[in-house]
Amino acid sequence: MxxxxxxxxxxxxxxxxxxxxxxxxxxxxxxxxxxxxxxxxxxxxxxxxxxxxxxxxxxxxxxxxxxxxxxGILGIQIPFLASQNLGNASFLWNFVTAPQPGLDNRTVSYARGRILGGSSSVNYLVYTRGAGQEYDKWAEITGDQGWSWDNLSKYYLKSSRLVPPADHHNTTGQVEPSAHGFGPVEVSVSGFPTEIDGRVVNTSKIPGSEFPFNADLNFGDYLGVSYLQATVGRGQRSSAATAYLDPVLSRKNxxxxxxxxxxxxxxxxxxxxxxxxxxxxxxxxxxxxxxxxxxxxxxxxxxxxxxxxxxxxxxxxxxxxxxxxxxxxxxxxxxxxxxxxQHLRDQPRVENYWTVASNMTSDTISRNPDIFNADHTLWKKNHSGQFAASTANTTGFFRIPNDDPIWNNVSDPELDPNIAHFELIFDDGFSPTVDPLPPTGNYLSINTVLVSPTSVGSVRLASSDPFASPLINPGFLTTEFDNFALLAATKAARRFVEARFWEGFIIERFGSMGSAESDEEILAAIRQAVVTIYHAxxxxxxxxxxxxxxxxxxxxxxxxxxxxxxxxxxxxxxxxxxxxxxxxxxxxxxxxxxxxxxxx
Known part of the structure; x- marks a missing residue:
């Protein structure tokens, strides 16, 4: 045509x-x-x-x-099932990276959405605007103040708005309404509490903590521990599709x-x-x-x-x-x-696991079809319960401390004190990436994400066939900083759960990452555990x-x-x-x- x-x-x-x-x-x-x-x-x-x-x-x-x-695809609509979307071949481009030298020549699954709504339909729902200094950096590089935060902030306010969580609980102290706008994308804190939420927040409120509490990570200063904000409204995913196009689909143009x-x-x-x-x-x-x-x-x-x-x-x-x-x-x-x-940048992530003294983690839902089906039925009835919330309720963005030994080996690529080096995402259950869900036990997962990577990769053609997969090379962990930064993030996650609020709950570290002790052992385990968080x-x-x-x-x-x-x-x-x-x-x-x- x-x-x-x-x-x-x-x-x-x-x-x-x-x-x-x-x-x-x-x-x-x-x-x-x-x-x-x-x-x-x-x-x-x-x-x-x-x-x-x-x-x-x-x-x-x-x-x-x-x-x-x-x-009509419930797996996309239901927030709790977000982590399963990137394993569904029916609406994905199932790409795989080239062998990664920084990961012991491992290849990494690099699935992408092949569905209306794209990444906003299949992502992990986390919503963070970052610091204004991030956008000021764009303006500095390009020489165009139109890309500075002062000129872009109106578009942030225009694109999203804060809505009540699915359970309509009082969110005082969990979010700052004045940090949010009036746009079509719906954003909320979790509508289903977990047993680790209080432990995470209380750890951040210890006086002098290296992991301080932040009342709202979308208020400009996003460093510290916050209640995670997700693109969830009325207990279901809010995507670019549902927010921007559904309201105008009846228009003749x-x-x-x-x-x-x-x-x-x-x-x-x-x-x-x-x-x-x-x-x-x-x-x-x-x-x-x-x-x-x-x-x-x-x-x-x-x-x-x-x-x-x-x-x-x-x-x-x-x-x-x-x-x-x-x-x-x-x-x-x-x-x-x-x-x-050229110049592909992506954020590598690594899961860190602990066994816990609990039978209330999401692992029970994943293993027990009766519980899964009951929660599924409840969501279909009124969009409530655990299925109305994403897989994590809390997160934190941090900088590597100035006295960390890392700086004896590498220089800081991000000198602005308002911009994070890494993120910790707290998940009440086993979050499978490289390793599948174990058949027994209950777990805590802390996702360590390098959000300021310096490694550079590329996308190249494999052939002139437009339906052939391109050659994707994220270049994971090909710089000293990226290796040492994920090492620092792993150590930070371990220090976090040493606080008194985790006593009696944490049993022990689990898996190959958990068994690694020396820096060399941890780095070796990281190379075998890195996956993408799909942020290239x-x-x-x-x-x-x-x-x-x-x-x-x-x-x-x-x-x-x-x-x-x-x-x-x-x-x-x-x-x-x-x-x-x-x-x-x-x-x-x-x-x-x-x-x-x-x-x-």
């Missing part, structure tokens, strides 16, 4: 939700051949931009998504095509002396012929593999990337842009004006190209030391304003 009009292409690495009459699986059934905006891939950013552009009733919007609809993958962009002529992309090919599967699709003023492109993987892949398949690499892959270079797919970014970085590096300019327009913008986590110049979904919402909200300005 061909949709015609002069086009500006613009990529979004995100995902989108659509049901009812606006949803199509066959392009022949689309009601028109011309759209003002075509958004290929409905993800976190894609849903935001589509919704905001549709605020003008005089424009038409088409969203093209490679994945299936998320409508929105159409959503699912189960169709964009295979490449098509360059046709030039504009302002640059190659102009006015069309894209898409197909329902690898056996289908690539059908040409032309867009209106803006074509947003997102092959539903999350921006930091899908964006560089589709750019390279379209001839935008390193000339030598493209030629070797049998692709005719259109624009020589060596930074495409920076593969299509914003560049300063007139810089020789980078992929997009300060308006998110692809460098050296006419008619193409990128809006997703890949454009971040550095990875934020937080869970990045809130930052993606912020980027997308600003991008929508930039696009509206260009349209007018």
């Amino acid at each position: 061909r949709l015609t009009r002069n086009a500006e292409l613009f990529t979004l690495l995100a995902f989108c939700h659509a049901v009812y009459a606006a949803l199509y699986t066959d392009s022949d059934h689309l009601p028109a051949t011309i759209f003002d905006f075509v958004i290929v891939g409905g993800g976190t950013a894609g849903c935001v931009v589509a919704s905001r552009l549709m605020e003008n009733p005089d424009v038409s919007v088409l969203v093209v998504e490679a994945g299936i609809s998320n409508n 929105l159409h959503v095509l699912i189960n169709n993958t964009v295979t490449r962009l098509i360059s046709s002529g030039s504009s302002y002396g640059k190659p102009s992309f006015k069309a894209a090919e898409f197909a329902p599967d690898a056996s289908g012929a690539g059908l040409p699709l032309s867009a209106g003023l803006v074509l947003t492109l997102q092959p539903a593999k999350r921006g930091y993987i899908g964006t560089p892949q589709i750019l390279m398949l379209s001839g935008v990337g390193d000339r030598e690499v493209l030629t070797a892959a049998g692709i005719k270079p259109v624009v020589d842009l060596p930074d495409v797919g 970014a920076c593969t299509a970085r914003m560049l300063p004006a007139n810089a020789s590096w980078g992929v997009v300019d300060l308006q998110l327009r692809a460098k050296g190209v006419s008619g193409l913008r990128v809006v997703d986590a890949s454009v971040m110049p550095v990875i934020p030391a937080e869970h990045p979904v809130a930052a993606v919402y912020v980027v997308a909200e600003r991008a929508a304003d930039l696009i509206k300005g260009s349209w007018s």
